[in-house]
Amino acid sequence: MFEFLKSPVAVIQDFYILTGRALANVVRPPHYADDIAIQMDSIGVGSLMIVVLTSFASGLIITMQMGRALEQYGATGQVGQIVAITLVRELGPLLTAIVVAGRNASGIASELGSMKVTEQIDAMRALGTDPIQKLVTPRMIATAIMLPVLTIVADFVGMIGGFFIAYYTIGLTPTAYWKTAYKALEYNDIVQGLMKPFLFGFVISLVGCFYGLRTTGGTQGVGRATTEAVVVGMVWVFVLTSLITRVFVNLH
Amino acid sequence: MPVETQEELLRFEGVTIRFDDLVAVDNVSFSVTPGQTRVLLGAAGTGKTTLLKAAIGLLPVNSGKVFLFGQDITGLKEKQLFDLRSRVGVLFQEGGLFDSLTVEQNVGYPLVNRKKKLPENQVHEKVQDALSFVELSHTLDKFPNELSGGMRRRVGIARAVVTEPPLVLYDSPTAGLDPITANTIMALVAKERDTQRTANLIVTHRYQDGQIMANFSYNAKREGLEPTNGSGNGAKSQTIFMVMNEGRLCFEGSQAELEASKDEYVSKFVLRRR
Numbered sequence: 001m002f003e004f005l006k007s008p009v010a011v012i013q014d015f016y017i018l019t020g021r022a023l024a025n026v027v028r029p030p031h032y033a034d035d036i037a038i039q040m041d042s043i044g045v046g047s048l049m050i051v052v053l054t055s056f057a058s059g060l061i062i063t064m065q066m067g068r069a070l071e072q073y074g075a076t077g078q079v080g081q082i083v084a085i086t087l088v089r090e091l092g093p094l095l096t097a098i099v100v101a102g103r104n105a106s107g108i109a110s111e112l113g114s115m116k117v118t119e120q121i122d123a124m125r126a127l128g129t130d131p132i133q134k135l136v137t138p139r140m141i142a143t144a145i146m147l148p149v150l151t152i153v154a155d156f157v158g159m160i161g162g163f164f165i166a167y168y169t170i171g172l173t174p175t176a177y178w179k180t181a182y183k184a185l186e187y188n189d190i191v192q193g194l195m196k197p198f199l200f201g202f203v204i205s206l207v208g209c210f211y212g213l214r215t216t217g218g219t220q221g222v223g224r225a226t227t228e229a230v231v232v233g234m235v236w237v238f239v240l241t242s243l244i245t246r247v248f249v250n251l252h
Numbered sequence: 253m254p255v256e257t258q259e260e261l262l263r264f265e266g267v268t269i270r271f272d273d274l275v276a277v278d279n280v281s282f283s284v285t286p287g288q289t290r291v292l293l294g295a296a297g298t299g300k301t302t303l304l305k306a307a308i309g310l311l312p313v314n315s316g317k318v319f320l321f322g323q324d325i326t327g328l329k330e331k332q333l334f335d336l337r338s339r340v341g342v343l344f345q346e347g348g349l350f351d352s353l354t355v356e357q358n359v360g361y362p363l364v365n366r367k368k369k370l371p372e373n374q375v376h377e378k379v380q381d382a383l384s385f386v387e388l389s390h391t392l393d394k395f396p397n398e399l400s401g402g403m404r405r406r407v408g409i410a411r412a413v414v415t416e417p418p419l420v421l422y423d424s425p426t427a428g429l430d431p432i433t434a435n436t437i438m439a440l441v442a443k444e445r446d447t448q449r450t451a452n453l454i455v456t457h458r459y460q461d462g463q464i465m466a467n468f469s470y471n472a473k474r475e476g477l478e479p480t481n482g483s484g485n486g487a488k489s490q491t492i493f494m495v496m497n498e499g500r501l502c503f504e505g506s507q508a509e510l511e512a513s514k515d516e517y518v519s520k521f522v523l524r525r526r
Contacts (some may be wrong), residue, residue, distance in 0.1 A: 114351075122310050123348035127362050127411075128334040 009048035025137040026133035039142035055154035059161025091194035092155040101233040105208035109229035112212025113222040136209040144201035151197040207233040267316035276302040278499035285476035289452040290461035300455040341412030341420035347404040349396040356392040382410040402433035422454045438464040446470035466491035
């Protein structure tokens with residue numbers, strides 16, 4: 001009767017097994033510090049430019065649109081506050097996660113998928129290396145560290161983008177903009193703004209690794225795994241951001 | 253003939269492997285003893301690679317048992333298998349080389365990643381020896397994608413034998429190669445067998461691969477293969493042919509028995525001598 005549920009339940013079960021083993025490997029030797037450093041460079045430094053560009057543009061757009069709306073109420077002075085809250089609480093973590101999911105979940109899935117179809121994963125196992133320890137755990141740790149760092153950069157760059165519009169178009173003084181932006185932020189916002197990318201980091205990397213390691217069917221399979229990783233990674237990011245926001249709204 | 257009392261390096265006991273409804277390996281039993289070469293022939297999709305992977309626990313078996321160096325590996329956890337696997341050399345179908353590592357790093361991988369790590373200079377020395385063995389000493393700094401298909405296969409052999417394992421598994425070592433390169437690869441396999449006295453399980457669809465193993469041996473003085481011509485070095489008697497069809501072993505015996513077989517499927521693989 002419930003035969004149709006068998007396959008999705010098996011996928012979820014496999015994902016939890018992978019997650020459990022990847023997390024257990026964080027404290028279990030051997031540790032591949034070199035691989036973590038390489039992945040941090042690839043995920044963090046590699047994504048920096050696109051994250052900066054996206055967040056700067058977001059800051060500009062939010063300020064432009066909000067400036068027009070606030071003008072009707074004579075409250076353009078509050079634009080810094082709105083930019084800060086929107087970016088730190090929601091858009092900074094979300095946009096950074098989407099960029100990293102698009103760039104890195106796909107990269108991870110295609111890399112691991114290619115390794116799978118060319119029997120490199122089997123070779124690794126045959127040569128006495130646990131692929132989860134060597135490939136998954138370093139990517140998970142690197143993404144969980146670098147995504148919050150990228151988000152901090154994104155938040156700051158976004159606020160600079162907002163400042164450009166506030167200063168040159170709306171005519172706010174630097175003090176007025178930065179003071180309202182700074183004052184608007186509470187401890188709660190910072191925690192929320194950093195907890196989200198930390199969790200997104202786990203999800204994005206694990207989803208990328210999961211679909212990469214499940215790849216079958218040659219190069220076509222690699223393409224399919226890459227697409228699935230990006231789509232599922234983004235869906236999880238949206239689900240998580242909604243849940244975390246809900247929790248913090250309730251706490252507030 | 254293999255001596256009955258010899259310790260078996262690998263033994264399959266009624267092994268069946270299924271993928272959902274598909275039976276890939278069906279009730280297969282055989283064993284590999286020291287110094288023996290088993291040539292497993294079969295068309296594509298008959299379960300040869302599945303069987304080879306099950307030999308070192310890369311795939312789980314649904315029923316039956318696999319013994320590796322006398323130990324039942326059925327149901328062992330991945331980490332428990334690592335030590336046993338380190339005593340087996342494996343050449344994968346396309347070489348299975350790591351794209352992101354150089355040839356030197358690829359060949360040195362089994363030495364660097366074992367529990368008892370070797371000093372760096374010894375690793376380098378062994379890697380050099382293994383690459384000289386396959387006549388590719390000049391490729392140390394190259395990446396796999398800079399090599400031809402045959403060269404990648406030779407580097408794969410170097411990686412499989414660098415730890416001097418007593419048992420080497422070859423998955424279609426000549427698949428997709430031109431006849432000249434294929435013979436070069438098989439000559440290296442025979443050279444490894446005769447210089448290191450390794451046991452081999454060779455999975456292939458080419459009868460010629462088995463012919464080379466059964467009828468040629470490596471002459472260290474002349475540095476080349478020469479026909480055995482019944483010289484009694486044991487290559488012929490130590491080479492056992494097996495044929496697989498739809499997951500089942502449908503033939504097991506010597507080259508002469510294979511060539512004399514009247515089975516329609518088995519005879520398809522044999523190039524009969526005129």
